[in-house]
Amino acid sequence: MKSNIFLSSLSKDQKEFLNLLDLTAKVHREVKPVESDNSEPVWQTDFFHLDNSDLWNSLSLKKQRSVLLKLGEKIFQEAYFIEYAGMSYAAKMNLVSKSKEEREFFCFVAEEEAKHLRLIESFGNFSVASENISSFALLVGEIIHEANRPSHLLLIQILLEGWGLSYYKNLSKFSRNETVAQVFKQILKDEIRHHSAGVLLFAQIKETPAFTDQDQTEFLSFLERIAFMVKIGPWNLCDEVFKHVKHPTKEKLRTFLEECNGVVVTSEKMQLLEQLLEKNLPDKVLKIIREKRILDPMTLDEMTEALSQSISGTFQLVEDRK
Numbered sequence: 001m002k003s004n005i006f007l008s009s010l011s012k013d014q015k016e017f018l019n020l021l022d023l024t025a026k027v028h029r030e031v032k033p034v035e036s037d038n039s040e041p042v043w044q045t046d047f048f049h050l051d052n053s054d055l056w057n058s059l060s061l062k063k064q065r066s067v068l069l070k071l072g073e074k075i076f077q078e079a080y081f082i083e084y085a086g087m088s089y090a091a092k093m094n095l096v097s098k099s100k101e102e103r104e105f106f107c108f109v110a111e112e113e114a115k116h117l118r119l120i121e122s123f124g125n126f127s128v129a130s131e132n133i134s135s136f137a138l139l140v141g142e143i144i145h146e147a148n149r150p151s152h153l154l155l156i157q158i159l160l161e162g163w164g165l166s167y168y169k170n171l172s173k174f175s176r177n178e179t180v181a182q183v184f185k186q187i188l189k190d191e192i193r194h195h196s197a198g199v200l201l202f203a204q205i206k207e208t209p210a211f212t213d214q215d216q217t218e219f220l221s222f223l224e225r226i227a228f229m230v231k232i233g234p235w236n237l238c239d240e241v242f243k244h245v246k247h248p249t250k251e252k253l254r255t256f257l258e259e260c261n262g263v264v265v266t267s268e269k270m271q272l273l274e275q276l277l278e279k280n281l282p283d284k285v286l287k288i289i290r291e292k293r294i295l296d297p298m299t300l301d302e303m304t305e306a307l308s309q310s311i312s313g314t315f316q317l318v319e320d321r322k
């Protein structure tokens with residue numbers, strides 16, 4: 001078995017530490033998911049809105065399968081790194097807690113994030129090499145390392161964990177693998193509490209001097225970066241699909257985005273972000289967000305342009321050849 005080969009390369013102390021870790025997880029009632037067949041794509045065309053796309057349907061079944069497998073791998077990979085970041089987040093919030101109760105809460109959160117990470121990890125079949133960390137997960141890591149408590153509460157617990165609720169719900173709903181569906185459902189239950197705690201803790205400082213002008217500036221600059229990553233549209237999907245398209249052009253990308261409803265699906269995501277913030281932010285900060293149009297969705301032309309420029313050279317090459 002693969003794990004035996006891996007373990008045999010570890011030192012005696014490391015092996016003993018792993019045993020201790022497993023024992024600790026067991027004492028904390030870790031539930032391991034039942035083994036399941038993960039050779040088939042977990043998320044299929046309905047999840048990615050591909051059913052009405054002529055461009056997608058023109059790809060061979062073999063190519064379609066390989067794209068769906070790759071996209072599934074990226075979903076697991078991102079969830080893995082986000083849960084990993086969740087452990088650091090809980091530790092950081094623990095240290096800056098304002099009360100004994102808050103500290104207790106973040107100790108439990110840390111345990112839950114470790115369990116989430118181990119659940120995602122159990123599906124294997126995806127690379128955890130650091131060069132595969134998505135730019136979104138990198139940004140989350142940067143926020144955790146650099147931001148202050150108000151930005152943490154707003155960006156991580158209110159915005160990202162709040163958004164994660166609908167994302168994990170969808171991952172569970174559209175999963176063709178029952179074990180994967182159950183795991184995301186299980187994680188979701190914890191994330192609901194994490195999000196609610198963020199809402200309650202931020203409410204205590206929302207209209208007070210503890211949410212300083214500097215905090216607001218920090219929050220807005222990170223928000224702008226998060227919003228751009230969302231509003232650019234289905235980056236991973238286009239990246240994977242267009243690797244298999246002969247002569248990729250901007251026009252084909254534009255048509256594909258139309259066929260898979262890219263603008264509408266992305267606008268809904270932006271609306272969700274806005275709703276989460278509307279409920280929690282002071283009016284003056286909401287006003288700045290609207291004035292700067294931070295959460296405004298892109299038009300089809302803007303999305304086509306932004307994606308064609310950012311996807312690994314695919315489209316530039318075609319433009320160059322003209």
Ligand SMILES: [Fe+2]
Pocket residue numbers: 083086112113116187191
């Ligand atoms: Fe989590």
Ligand SMILES: [Fe+2]
Pocket residue numbers: 086113161190191194
């Ligand atoms: Fe969480």
